Amino acid sequence: MRENLRKRFPDAEIARKPDGGFCFVKAKMLLAAWVAFRASNIELRDLRVWFGCFELVSRRCRLRKGRTARFTAYELTEITGMARERDVRSSIRRLERVGLINWSESNLKFDERLAIQLSPDASILEDLLNTVCNSARRVPVPRRTLGFLARTKRRSVVAVSMALMLRCLYYRERSCVSWGTCKASWIADVFKINLRTVKSARRELIDFGWVVPQTASQFRLNRHGMILTLNLNWDRPRAKSPPRRGLHAHGSPPPIRNTKLLTNSNNHEPAKRRPNGFESNNAGRPVLRRVVMEDLVNTERLQELHDRAVSRRVVTATPCDRLRFFAAAEHARRVGKTNPCGLFASIVRGKRWELISNLDEDIALLRIKRFDDGRRGDGARHELLLRTMERARVCQESA
Numbered sequence: 012m013r014e015n016l017r018k019r020f021p022d023a024e025i026a027r028k029p030d031g032g033f034c035f036v037k038a039k040m041l042l043a044a045w046v047a048f049r050a051s052n053i054e055l056r057d058l059r060v061w062f063g064c065f066e067l068v069s070r071r072c073r074l075r076k077g078r079t080a081r082f083t084a085y086e087l088t089e090i091t092g093m094a095r096e097r098d099v100r101s102s103i104r105r106l107e108r109v110g111l112i113n114w115s116e117s118n119l120k121f122d123e124r125l126a127i128q129l130s131p132d133a134s135i136l137e138d139l140l141n142t143v144c145n146s147a148r149r150v151p152v153p154r155r156t157l158g159f160l161a162r163t164k165r166r167s168v169v170a171v172s173m174a175l176m177l178r179c180l181y182y183r184e185r186s187c188v189s190w191g192t193c194k195a196s197w198i199a200d201v202f203k204i205n206l207r208t209v210k211s212a213r214r215e216l217i218d219f220g221w222v223v224p225q226t227a228s229q230f231r232l233n234r235h236g237m238i239l240t241l242n243l244n245w246d247r248p249r250a251k252s253p254p255r256r257g258l259h260a261h262g263s264p265p266p267i268r269n270t271k272l273l274t275n276s277n278n279h280e281p282a283k284r285r286p287n288g289f290e291s292n293n294a295g296r297p298v299l300r301r302v303v304m305e306d307l308v309n310t311e312r313l314q315e316l317h318d319r320a321v322s323r324r325v326v327t328a329t330p331c332d333r334l335r336f337f338a339a340a341e342h343a344r345r346v347g348k349t350n351p352c353g354l355f356a357s358i359v360r361g362k363r364w365e366l367i368s369n370l371d372e373d374i375a376l377l378r379i380k381r382f383d384d385g386r387r388g389d390g391a392r393h394e395l396l397l398r399t400m401e402r403a404r405v406c407q408e409s410a
Contacts (some may be wrong), residue, residue: 022190029153030246034151035149036152049310052109053106054105056098057105059160059162060161064121082116082117084116092161092162100151135304165212172216189240191238192238193309195238226238236370296315297319333354334379335367339358
């Protein structure tokens, strides 16, 4: 039988059953569950519990004679990795409300007709069933994939996994066949997800090793989509254990060998006090990390400091921010007594422009005009006005 399948599907992965076994899930049930999730009748954790229910049934597929199955929410808590059992119980109630499961401690069933009947939007579900070829078939989902989906917290990964199982997993001649083509645009249209999100989730599944892309021509990729096979021997990624700690040596610590204390030291001079600012300026050019008083007094250095602030995106290159920058320097010179450079830095970096007065802005505007006119060669006309404003500033300080 497998020889006939290999002739029909030479690039497919064929096995009697995947490693860890598999569970049949009807395609209509997969689509009905996604429609209920899209309609907000169930949450993502409910969808995870739903996948965990299939794993719960698969664990009891071969019971010995005389034994009856017993289903508990505590076991679902372990499968899904949820923290509280009451969250699982609330998810079971919501799944029963939409008809996806029929839960009792002695029986757990999946009713396809009831799920379709209680679907929140029958028209959307019917359109989905028409877009999926052979939607009445059973999909052989590997149990390890069920465990992975029961713990996945990203809806895009769940949607892409469901789409790939619908397009690439088949059960033919009593064997599991993994092969198919699937376009990312088709997944985005059917499951109503952003195309970039679909490609990101597909890349994540490829990195996990569950999805194996096949080589094909660009024409075939554009027409039919990426050719994929699902790894039937795949095991879900598990969290890595932390590194082992070093062995603790029991017993008393060894005796201290050097018992002589240091009573003298050759370095008794304290370190030299650094000037106010953030960092030393070895090159002599103005830098934002350390503002010196010369930067606030000299207009050329203040303009160069403004250019550096614009390149670092501390302020913008607009005339308004340039005026504020210069006015902050004037305010620091007028108000700052102990540390004017630190006051200037705090105003600029914290954008405390409300501290600037009208006098500071007037003097800063004259400094900017004199500097700009000095570049053009006619800066003498602002010299008298600047001196007048300087005198007014001195008089205000003395008052």
